[in-house]
Amino acid sequence: MATASSNTYRVPPRTSSLNPPLSPGITPARQAQLSSSSYSHHTEDPLIFEIGSRLLRAGFAGESAPRCVLEWSNEVFWCREGIVWTGGASNRDEDGRGELWRGDLRSVELGVVEDVVERGVRMAYNKYLLLDSKLKRVMIVTPPLLSTPVLTALLKSLFVHFQMPGIMLLSAPTMATLSAGTRSALVLDLGWEESTATAIYELRPVGQPRRTRRAGRLLRDFWRDLLTTSTTSTPKTPKLPNTTIDDIISRLAWCRKHNHPPIPTADDTTPIALPLPLPLPLPTGTTHLPFSALADPTEKCFFAPTTVPSSSPDHPDDDDLPLPRLVYEALRAAPVDVRAACMQRIVIVGGASQVLGLKRRVVDEVRLLVEREGWCRVGGRQSGVPPPVPPKAEEEEQVQEREKEVSYEWRVEDRGGALSPGSPRGGLEKGLQQQPAGTPRVRGLESMGAWVGASLVAGMKGRGTVELEREKFLQAVAGGGTGLPVGY
Template identity: 40%
Template structure:
């Protein structure tokens, strides 16, 4: 968030709600606090990407993992799915197969929010033979699709669980985008220290707009449980030492100034420079309002 906008929000809290102090935390920590715990694994399925982070005693542990399997990918797969169904239903007509490209984004989002769902790993949920009628009003000509209910889970299956590794001379070295969401969660848990893993493995918090797909949360947790049971927690395979692996670990610095306290982590970059990032800020009311009245932002440094 921009410093100016953040300053206005904090000022409103101090002036209108008379808060004695405000603490600014990272997003994964806020998700854990909102769940009422101090430690947990946070899977944030956002619009552009899905992020997995581990929070232990109100602190983010490790860099986490990022994947492009987010709401945008889910929406794009729904668009492709509806276009294919529209074209297949029009194939027997007079060649209007490409008119499905005119489906508006708002109609796609409304359809996926009303009918999209995620099937479970157990086969008992895949026997429903109900058909769903979906009217499309924005393409030319308008058309009504009649689809099996089970088929409406395909976009979620491809977006969050299907393997997307492309042809490569080294398929044994996929990146994070190629892994499903349960695989990402399992790998983050596997790489955690034993004490951290014991504290967070029973507290998996799934948040973000993409997590509201019906059945997604249960499917992810069930598959993580199966992966842990089948593979255990031992790393299998060769270990490759990456460049900069021997750098100094992150050092934590707690800075205390009159009316302020913030925690900052310093890590060494491959170029040998120190990269400092702020992970927590606590601001007192009187100090903040005095700094704003003097024409400043109210913060001791640019955040």
């Protein structure tokens, strides 16, 4: 992978001749051959695009980061000659926070999606990439469970407006697994509209991804409730814009540990000032909140039994599962060999995964679910090991100490050698020694994201799972089809 220093450009030194200086031992003919070969290699490398409902990432193959990250909320994408598109109103938030699409396609105009994608990709080409779109093949990283009409609209916009010769489609969970340095993992993608858990085995998805509505949008709604209900607002108080709430979440959101004491009540007198120059007058008390209250939205959004009023909160709807339960159900539904490989590599990606302490909390609670319930499926034969016996009262302290030693960040491969108790990870290795040989554990694994994984695949001359040619795709769409292979 290219390092960060390879992304910067340096101005070459001035020379007295129009021709660049030759390296020692290289003839002019050899220099011309090297230049032509490097140029052809550069033109063969595809571009990497990651198109989400709120962001567009674009860059070159083989690099460690995208060249640009554009937000669809940019007013330039939604205006034409200074006039806001009336058709874009259904695709946007109430304060103008743009979303390229939503889960409910009844409120999405696909024609507007095509136009906005065309404007965003054109800005990426003209301002950041500085290339001719007709000479480059493109790899597109698609999110899991992306609807077919939206994907067809995206591909149609790229083929029609940019004359791309071909497009390769890559799965975001598979690319996130590859950028984590492994071939098998359980990828939990915390998106904007939904969160998905996908089992990846040998770089291939296994089964259907499981989803829940607990994602970035719901987290923002809980933060809005916190900022409005904890104040003495008046009817004339203006509503907080979504841009301000997103800024507050990125600065102040955090997550408790699973063995944290109960949530403090309102009499907690540890205030914290919001370090934001808010652009509008706020009601009295808005700029100060108890520090413990800053974790409440994350608790309610991702870990509460249910987020809607229910007569049976212990049995939530399948689309309202907490994140630990979602990961556990995805692991339990996977085959035994796939589960053994994935439970040791839980990869958490997505915008909402940046909340402080969220990754460790999810992995710790999944570990507790496995210890308490095992892998016994309801109504079927038992799969895997039986549920362990609950620890005795005198063993609870030892269990808590072992859970404190294990965090999300650690990842150690046991290659059969003896583990050194005196190493910097002595507490971790002590916990590993307490497990029987060959027993898989629930562990987390850091990933650099789906875009970096696609950059690795393109740099290694890898091929996508689906490759689309321009002429065949447009002919299929003109005939009333989707242009995608059967079963995709």
